[in-house]
Amino acid sequence: xxxxQQIVNGLMLGSVYVMVAVAFTLTIGMLNFLNxxxxxxxxxxxxxxxAATAAGFHWLVAATFGMIVAILASLVIERFTYxxxxxxxxxxxxxxxxxxxxxxxxxxxxxxxxxxxxxxPMTFNSPFAHAKFEISGIIFGxxxxxxxxxxxxxxxxLSLLLKKTQLGxxxxxxxxxxxxxxxxxxxxxxxxxxxxxxxxxxxxxAGILFTVxxxxxSPYIGDHVATNAIAGMVIGGLGNIxxxxxxxxxxxxxxxxxxxxxxxxxxxVPVWTLMLLILVFRPAGLFGHxxxxxxxx
Amino acid sequence: MSAYMTGIIIILCxxxxxxxxxxxxxxxxxxxxxAAGFMIIGAYMDAYLSSADEGLGLPIAxxxxxxxxxTGLIGFLxxxxxxxxxxxxxxxxxxxxxxxxxxIVLNMEVVGGxxxxxxxxxxxxxxxxxxxxxxxLFGFYLISTRFGLSMRSIHDDESVSLLFGVNTHLVKVxxxxxxxxxxxxxxxxxGHQFDYIEVQNWGILFSIYVLLYVLIGGTQTPWGPLVxxxxxxxxxxxLRAVGDATGIELFTELRFAAFGVIIVGMMxxxxxGIMTRTFLELLFRKSTPKSxxxxx
Numbered sequence: 001x002x003x004x005q006q007i008v009n010g011l012m013l014g015s016v017y018v019m020v021a022v023a024f025t026l027t028i029g030m031l032n033f034l035n036x037x038x039x040x041x042x043x044x045x046x047x048x049x050x051a052a053t054a055a056g057f058h059w060l061v062a063a064t065f066g067m068i069v070a071i072l073a074s075l076v077i078e079r080f081t082y083x084x085x086x087x088x089x090x091x092x093x094x095x096x097x098x099x100x101x102x103x104x105x106x107x108x109x110x111x112x113x114x115x116x117x118x119x120x121p122m123t124f125n126s127p128f129a130h131a132k133f134e135i136s137g138i139i140f141g142x143x144x145x146x147x148x149x150x151x152x153x154x155x156x157x158l159s160l161l162l163k164k165t166q167l168g169x170x171x172x173x174x175x176x177x178x179x180x181x182x183x184x185x186x187x188x189x190x191x192x193x194x195x196x197x198x199x200x201x202x203x204x205x206a207g208i209l210f211t212v213x214x215x216x217x218s219p220y221i222g223d224h225v226a227t228n229a230i231a232g233m234v235i236g237g238l239g240n241i242x243x244x245x246x247x248x249x250x251x252x253x254x255x256x257x258x259x260x261x262x263x264x265x266x267x268x269v270p271v272w273t274l275m276l277l278i279l280v281f282r283p284a285g286l287f288g289h290x291x292x293x294x295x296x297x
Numbered sequence: 298m299s300a301y302m303t304g305i306i307i308i309l310c311x312x313x314x315x316x317x318x319x320x321x322x323x324x325x326x327x328x329x330x331x332a333a334g335f336m337i338i339g340a341y342m343d344a345y346l347s348s349a350d351e352g353l354g355l356p357i358a359x360x361x362x363x364x365x366x367x368t369g370l371i372g373f374l375x376x377x378x379x380x381x382x383x384x385x386x387x388x389x390x391x392x393x394x395x396x397x398x399x400x401i402v403l404n405m406e407v408v409g410g411x412x413x414x415x416x417x418x419x420x421x422x423x424x425x426x427x428x429x430x431x432x433x434l435f436g437f438y439l440i441s442t443r444f445g446l447s448m449r450s451i452h453d454d455e456s457v458s459l460l461f462g463v464n465t466h467l468v469k470v471x472x473x474x475x476x477x478x479x480x481x482x483x484x485x486x487x488g489h490q491f492d493y494i495e496v497q498n499w500g501i502l503f504s505i506y507v508l509l510y511v512l513i514g515g516t517q518t519p520w521g522p523l524v525x526x527x528x529x530x531x532x533x534x535x536l537r538a539v540g541d542a543t544g545i546e547l548f549t550e551l552r553f554a555a556f557g558v559i560i561v562g563m564m565x566x567x568x569x570g571i572m573t574r575t576f577l578e579l580l581f582r583k584s585t586p587k588s589x590x591x592x593x
Contacts, residue, residue, distance in 0.1 A: 034385045036505075080561050096328055097568045099388070100512050103505055104560030111554040227396075227501065234389060268400030276393040279386055280378040 005138050006260045007253060012144035012213065014252020015151040019206035020229035021236070021244040022155055023199045029239025030175040030195050036102040037077050038203050038229075039222030040109035045070040045204035046211045046221060047113050050124045059127055059212070067204040074200030077105050078193050113219045121218035124211050147209040152245070154205070158198070159241050167194065175239070228255065234275045237285015246287065306422065307490050309530045310429040311483055316510040316522035317436045318479035323516045324440065325448040325472040326455060327380065331391030332507040333499035334398035335480025336487065339368045340494045341408050343485035349417045351409075357418050357489060364485040365478050372477020376470045395504055399496050413495030416488040425486055432479060433523055439475070440519045448472055452516065513563055515570025524572050532556060 020042060027035040045066035052062030081098035131142040162168035170191050173181040182188050210225065211217050232251040236243025251271070258267035278285065315332055322329050343364035345352045355363075375394060382390045408414045439445050447468045450458040459465050488494045506529065514525020536552035563571070 028385060032385060034388060080565060096388075096512055097564055099385075100509060101561050101564040103509060104557045104564065106505075106557070107560065108554050108557030111551070111557065115550045115554065223501065230389065230392075234393075238386070266400075266404055269397055269404065272393045272396040272400060276378070276390055276397065279390045279393065280381050283382070283386055 003257075003260075006256050008138055008140065010253030010256035011249055012141065012148055012252070013256055014232075014249035015144070015148040016206050016210050016213070016225060016248075017229045017232050017252050018151045018155065018245050018248035019202045019209075020225055021232040021248040022158070022241055023202040023206075024226075024229055024233045025236070025239055025241060025244040026195055026202075027199055028233070030171060031082055031098075031192065033082060033098050034102075035077075035081075035199060036099065037074070037081075037105045037109070038199065039226035040106045041070045041074060041200055041203035041222075042207040042210075042225060043217075043219060043222035044073060044109055044113065045207035046217045047117060047219065049208050049211050050122055050217045051117065053124065054122075063208045066208055067201065070204035070207070071197055071200035073109070074196045074203075075193055077102065078196040080105070082192055082196070110219055110222075117219070119219055121216050124215045124217055126212050126215050141213065143209075144213050147213060150205070150209070154202070155241060155245055162241070167191070171195065228252075231271055231275055234278055235286055237287055238283065240285050240287060243285045243287045247285075303422065305530065305534060307425060309526065310422075310425045311487055311490070312507075312510060312526040312530050313429050313523060314432050314479055314483040314486065315507050316514070316526040317432050318476045318483060319507050320436065320511045320514075320516065320519070320522040321439070321448070321472045321476040321479070322469070323511050324445070324452055324519075325469050326452040327469055327473060328384075328388050328508065329391045329473070329476065330388045330504045330508055331393075331395035331398075332480055333501070333504045334391075334395035335368050335372060335477050336484035336503075337395075337398050337402055337496060337499050338371055339364045339481025339484025340488045341402055341414065341484075342367050342481070344414050344416045344488045344494055345408055347418050347489075348415065350415065357420065357424075361424075361482065361485045361489075365482040368481025368484070369474050369478035372480070373470065373474040375477075376473040380466070380469050380473065392501065392504065395499075395501075399499065402496050409495075411496070413493055416492050416494060418489055419492055420489045425490060428482065428486060432482070433519075436522070437519045444468065444471065449517075509560065513560060513570055515572040517569060517574050518572050518577055520572040520577065521570055525570070528571065532559065 020038060023038050024035065027033050027038075048066040048069050049059070049062045052065045053059050057065070081101040126143070132139050133142065134140070160168075162171060170181070170186045171194065173184065173186055174188055174191060178188055206225070207222075210221065228251050229248060232247035232249075233244050234247070235250060236245070236247030254267060254271060315336060318335060319329050319332050343357075343360045346355045346360035346363060347357050348354065379387065379390050379394065402408060403411050440449070447458065447463045447465075450461070450463060451465050451468060455465055484494075510525035510529050511522050512525075513528060514521035514523065533552050533556060536555055540550075540552065567573075
């Protein structure tokens with residue numbers, strides 16, 4: 001029974017990883033860009049939600065603040081990262097330019113937040129701390145359950161959007177070949193910010209849900225979540241949205257179960273070894289099929 | 298020399314060595330986000346061999362090269378799987394490698410696990426400084442050889458290098474392995490400076506900073522990692538000094554954020570890094586003879 005409880009907890013934690021992993025996989029699949037500002041966006045939205053609630057706002061208002069700031073920040077990041085990627089210098093480390101700028105942004109956000117609120121972990125007084133129910137001894141937290149459902153619905157919607165709509169077609173064409181997409185009348189400069197708005201939205205939502213569910217925030221929460229989300233993304237395959245879901249949930253479960261059985265440290269080795277093996281021998285991920293970013297391996 | 302200055306010089310020297318460790322593969326177009334992994338291997342190998350209490354107690358003249366070469370061997374073996382990947386995938390693969398190393402060492406009780414490992418032989422700058430100078434000279438020499446030329450050609454265009462008969466795989470493996478040796482060297486020296494090593498010092502942020510030294514410095518010339526490491530070591534200290542001198546605390550508090558702004562600005566204005574070939578020509582050749590024949 002205890003194990004079942006741990007599996008449930010793992011799925012709940014995994015739902016946070018899912019959203020962050022989808023954010024990673026979107027930017028890699030579409031733009032071939034490892035966006036290191038994702039942990040910062042996650043952390044900023046969580047911190048703002050906490051700070052605004054602490055200042056007396058209703059938590060929904062606070063969460064809206066957090067989300068708006070994260071999306072705006074993501075758009076600013078787009079201007080200074082991806083937009084300069086198109087400049088061609090024609091050498092092998094060229095694709096690192098947006099990566100370096102995104103690392104710069106990560107440093108900026110972390111230190112500005114540290115400057116304003118300090119490095120101590122803060123407690124978030126969740127309005128739903130006691131909202132939970134029990135089915136034959138297994139406790140389900142209602143906010144956790146909602147966040148799991150929300151992340152699955154969102155990602156399902158995202159995948160529909162990519163498959164069915166005009167915008168989705170434009171995005172997929174950019175993922176395959178930006179130059180050809182431009183020739184076919186896709187306005188790359190207008191479509192790419194959409195990816196960044198999605199990234200900001202997903203990260204902010206994940207950050208807010210994490211704050212509400214686990215009731216603590218600190219300037220460093222993003223790093224841990226993002227590292228696990230990267231692992232989940234790789235297991236699911238880079239650019240594969242459904243793979244990111246499976247990978248995120250899997251990593252959440254593995255983390256919770258391994259802490260339960262052996263402690264937190266020992267699991268790192270098998271997880272990252274699996275990651276390295278997948279990256280080297282099967283970069284399309286365990287599930288093979290990718291929706292976006294075909295032909296990049 | 299004040300203790301503060303000595304401290305900065307120690308950090309600068311270590312930063313320069315680890316920067317060259319990442320620069321060599323980067324000069325051949327391979328980005329390595331696993332600097333922490335090599336540094337951990339070198340530091341722990343050296344600490345275990347040289348420590349009098351819990352290790353073997355060998356002299357450091359033996360243990361530092363041994364640790365560096367051992368790291369090189371690991372790097373050589375790892376280069377085969379890692380070099381199968383490219384671009385973003387290679388960044389993730391090297392990052393995974395560093396995480397694996399950290400995870401293994403964290404669970405090795407023989408080197409103290411999570412509580413760290415003491416290094417008993419302490420050295421001052423007399424070891425670190427000559428080694429650093431040697432590494433820098435070696436970096437310049439290596440780039441000037443035929444091997445270095447091949448590295449640069451792969452950096453600029455891998456397929457064309459292959460067409461011209463460069464054994465690209467061999468060159469990439471070589472660059473990665475030599476980088477690993479330097480990474481192990483930096484780790485070994487770190488232990489003898491700070492007398493205590495723990496894995497937690499070398500997380501993802503460390504690897505990120507080292508990659509930034511190299512990319513901000515520039516991967517085109519061997520000046521890049523030198524300038525990049527200096528830039529990253531001195532700028533926070535300068536900002537701190539400015540903050541102290543003017544009494545505006547904002548400078549001291551904001552110095553890392555300002556640093557991020559500088560990085561983003563650099564990538565917008567000077568995406569090839571501070572030191573580029575054209576910039577060096579501007580610096581060292583006062584008058585370039587203009588040729589009448591225009592090539593291409």
